[in-house]
Amino acid sequence: MSKLKKMKNNSFPKVTMEEWVEQAEKALKGKPVSKLNTVTYEGITRKPVYTENDRSELASKNLLEKSDWAVSQQLYASTSFEEMNAQLKLELESGLQSIRFATFPSTEPKALLIKKPTDLKTLLKEISLDDIALQVHAGASATTFINALIDSDIETKNLHGIIGADPVGELAATGKLSQPLEQYYDEMKSNIEWKENNAPFLKTVWVQSNAYHNGGANAVQELAVVMATAVEYLQQLMYRGLTIEEASQEIAFTFPVGSDFFMELSKLRAARVLWANIVEAFGGNERAQKMNVHATTSMFTKSNLDPYVNMLRSTTEAFSAAIGGADSINVDSYQQGKDAFSRRVARNTHYILKEESFLDKVVDPAAGSYYVENLTNQLADEAWKLFQELDKLGGIVEAMRSNFLQDRIAEVKVKRLKDVQNRKKVLVGTNMYANLQEELKQQISTTAIEENEHAPVKVQAIRPLRLSEAFESLRYQAKVYQEKQGTPPKVTLINLGSLATHKPRTDFSSGFFQVGGLQPVVSPSFENAKEIVEWVSLQNITGYVCICGSDDTYEELLNAAVMAVNSPNRKVLVAGLPEATRQKALQEIGVSDFIHMRSNCYEQLLVIHQEMGLTDNEA
Numbered sequence: 229m230s231k232l233k234k235m236k237n238n239s240f241p242k243v244t245m246e247e248w249v250e251q252a253e254k255a256l257k258g259k260p261v262s263k264l265n266t267v268t269y270e271g272i273t274r275k276p277v278y279t280e281n282d283r284s285e286l287a288s289k290n291l292l293e294k295s296d297w298a299v300s301q302q303l304y305a306s307t308s309f310e311e312m313n314a315q316l317k318l319e320l321e322s323g324l325q326s327i328r329f330a331t332f333p334s335t336e337p338k339a340l341l342i343k344k345p346t347d348l349k350t351l352l353k354e355i356s357l358d359d360i361a362l363q364v365h366a367g368a369s370a371t372t373f374i375n376a377l378i379d380s381d382i383e384t385k386n387l388h389g390i391i392g393a394d395p396v397g398e399l400a401a402t403g404k405l406s407q408p409l410e411q412y413y414d415e416m417k418s419n420i421e422w423k424e425n426n427a428p429f430l431k432t433v434w435v436q437s438n439a440y441h442n443g444g445a446n447a448v449q450e451l452a453v454v455m456a457t458a459v460e461y462l463q464q465l466m467y468r469g470l471t472i473e474e475a476s477q478e479i480a481f482t483f484p485v486g487s488d489f490f491m492e493l494s495k496l497r498a499a500r501v502l503w504a505n506i507v508e509a510f511g512g513n514e515r516a517q518k519m520n521v522h523a524t525t526s527m528f529t530k531s532n533l534d535p536y537v538n539m540l541r542s543t544t545e546a547f548s549a550a551i552g553g554a555d556s557i558n559v560d561s562y563q564q565g566k567d568a569f570s571r572r573v574a575r576n577t578h579y580i581l582k583e584e585s586f587l588d589k590v591v592d593p594a595a596g597s598y599y600v601e602n603l604t605n606q607l608a609d610e611a612w613k614l615f616q617e618l619d620k621l622g623g624i625v626e627a628m629r630s631n632f633l634q635d636r637i638a639e640v641k642v643k644r645l646k647d648v649q650n651r652k653k654v655l656v657g658t659n660m661y662a663n664l665q666e667e668l669k670q671q672i673s674t675t676a677i678e679e680n681e682h683a684p685v686k687v688q689a690i691r692p693l694r695l696s697e698a699f700e701s702l703r704y705q706a707k708v709y710q711e712k713q714g715t716p717p718k719v720t721l722i723n724l725g726s727l728a729t730h731k732p733r734t735d736f737s738s739g740f741f742q743v744g745g746l747q748p749v750v751s752p753s754f755e756n757a758k759e760i761v762e763w764v765s766l767q768n769i770t771g772y773v774c775i776c777g778s779d780d781t782y783e784e785l786l787n788a789a790v791m792a793v794n795s796p797n798r799k800v801l802v803a804g805l806p807e808a809t810r811q812k813a814l815q816e817i818g819v820s821d822f823i824h825m826r827s828n829c830y831e832q833l834l835v836i837h838q839e840m841g842l843t844d845n846e847a
Contacts, residue, residue, distance in 0.1 A: 269446040272606050278598035292592035298556035299578045300326035304338045309350040323575050326361040334367030335402050345379035361389035368395040371415050384427040390480045392434020396457045401439035403689030413464040431480045441484040442528050443690035444641025447495040451611035455502050456624040472512040480520040485545045487529045496552030498607040523549035524558040531696035534657025538562035543577050550587045551594050628687040648695050649830035658696045662742040668707050698830050705842045706745025716747040720769050723753050724777030724785045733776040733803040740823050744833035757788035774801040794818035
């Protein structure tokens with residue numbers, strides 16, 4: 229037999245799960261394989277390996293039927309509608325396929341103020357909408373925009389896409405509505421009647437998950453809340469005379485997609501499973517069970533620090549959305565602004581995924597993955613349980629009135645923020661690998677939520693945030709201090725022993741302080757306390773000092789080093805976490821604190837900022 233035939237006939241021997249576990253536990257030196265399990269923010273346990281036994285019939289029967297998606301991009305307000313029109317034309321020539329923006333009465337910070345037909349005509353001047361989808365989020369009511377559209381004399385018969393309202397989502401985001409919900413539902417019905425006669429290819433209800441996602445919710449909560457909101461709209465529209473088929477086909481959905489790749493793509497898949505089951509329970513046919521999903525890259529995961537990293541975050545999020553089967557995807561610019569360069573990079577991200585990675589050529593590539601199907605099934609199950617809890621409370625609105633939903637989301641948010649603060653969750657360029665040489669631009673603050681005691685509908689708003697905000701605040705405080713003092717705030721690192729022995733903790737400490745905007749001043753390598761005293765006296769060191777070395781070097785030199793640098797005008801830190809008795813002994817001779825892998829990095833840096841006077845310079 230030839231070598232080629234032998235190669236073709238070769239195959240890996242079949243291995244049982246038991247054999248795999250045995251080998252894995254040998255590699256883990258006797259620890260059980262369960263040590264490799266991780267628990268997600270959704271409370272779902274991830275295993276190290278999945279097999280055919282983990283497949284789900286529920287997920288398998290809801291296969292996607294297409295592979296491509298529409299290229300969408302949020303349009304932000306500019307100096308004039310003429311300028312936005314010119315920008316739109318340029319972007320449509322460069323690959324944009326959907327015109328997407330928020331408009332009055334939406335309270336999105338970057339919503340366009342379109343109230344008059346002349347504004348709309350100027351915005352869409354010389355743009356044919358026959359082949360371009362329109363995606364307009366109109367907040368609690370689409371009536372104002374539709375009236376402007378009617379008065380503009382723009383031809384609507386071939387208009388397709390979404391001009392959508394989501395009063396419940398607006399209530400969650402702002403905590404108030406300017407009129408009773410029943411009135412918004414009446415407007416929904418009126419707008420549907422208009423569109424049936426004038427724009428039959430449009431959808432006019434757009435359920436948004438943004439408020440919950442940007443408030444820190446996990447995937448289970450997002451799914452349950454979106455389904456509860458959609459059911460509220462279904463019931464209200466059917467009460468007003470629509471059939472289940474008419475009502476379900478009127479609704480589109482938006483999900484922001486975060487950084488957990490498999491969780492986020494499974495979230496979109498689970499949404500289709502849940503929606504199909506809900507519409508089926510209402511008696512809807514197979515066509516009515518189809519779901520229109522728009523995905524957008526997450527604001528929650530983005531940072532003002534080292535903003536180019538946002539390009540990478542957006543790319544992985546768009547990848548998740550594409551594999552998850554989104555019908556259209558918005559990739560926001562890395563600066564979340566309107567500049568042409570960052571918007572072009574975002575738009576081209578679609579075409580890298582389409583034309584160079586071929587994601588639009590394979591239908592439902594995640595189907596058949598034991599892990600993805602298992603995760604999809606678990607998400608759908610857990611979301612359904614929470615959906616039932618919301619239903620028992622009287623539905624989505626009552627769940628917000630009682631603060632049940634806000635409290636549940638807040639629990640997850642606190643866990644997420646704590647993980648960022650102690651760097652269990654890494655944000656590159658923000659809480660790890662900071663670039664102190666970057667030019668910090670004006671800090672972007674979260675828009676304050678206005679109170680209105682007389683609003684007809686009021687709940688506790690779900691405040692949006694970004695995971696990076698705490699560390700951004702530290703960096704901007706340090707920036708203001710540097711501008712006032714002419715020099716950056718500094719921490720001196722005292723290195724004990726040879727370079728090879730102290731380098732791991734020196735590097736760790738440098739990175740630790742840099743994420744707070746503190747510049748490390750690194751000493752030479754010292755072999756004895758006398759060298760430390762001489763060097764420190766020449767440098768005229770005040771403020772914070774951090775001693776770095778190996779455990780073995782600490783045994784020989786740490787006490788002497790602490791006494792050498794300790795003085796009334798210095799605070800002494802030690803890199804590493806000795807056992808409790810040793811910590812106490814070191815504190816007695818002058819050590820203030822210890823920095824280590826399990827530190828709450830943010831809290832320790834905040835204390836340092838306060839003691840250095842940086843908090844008096846808040847940006």
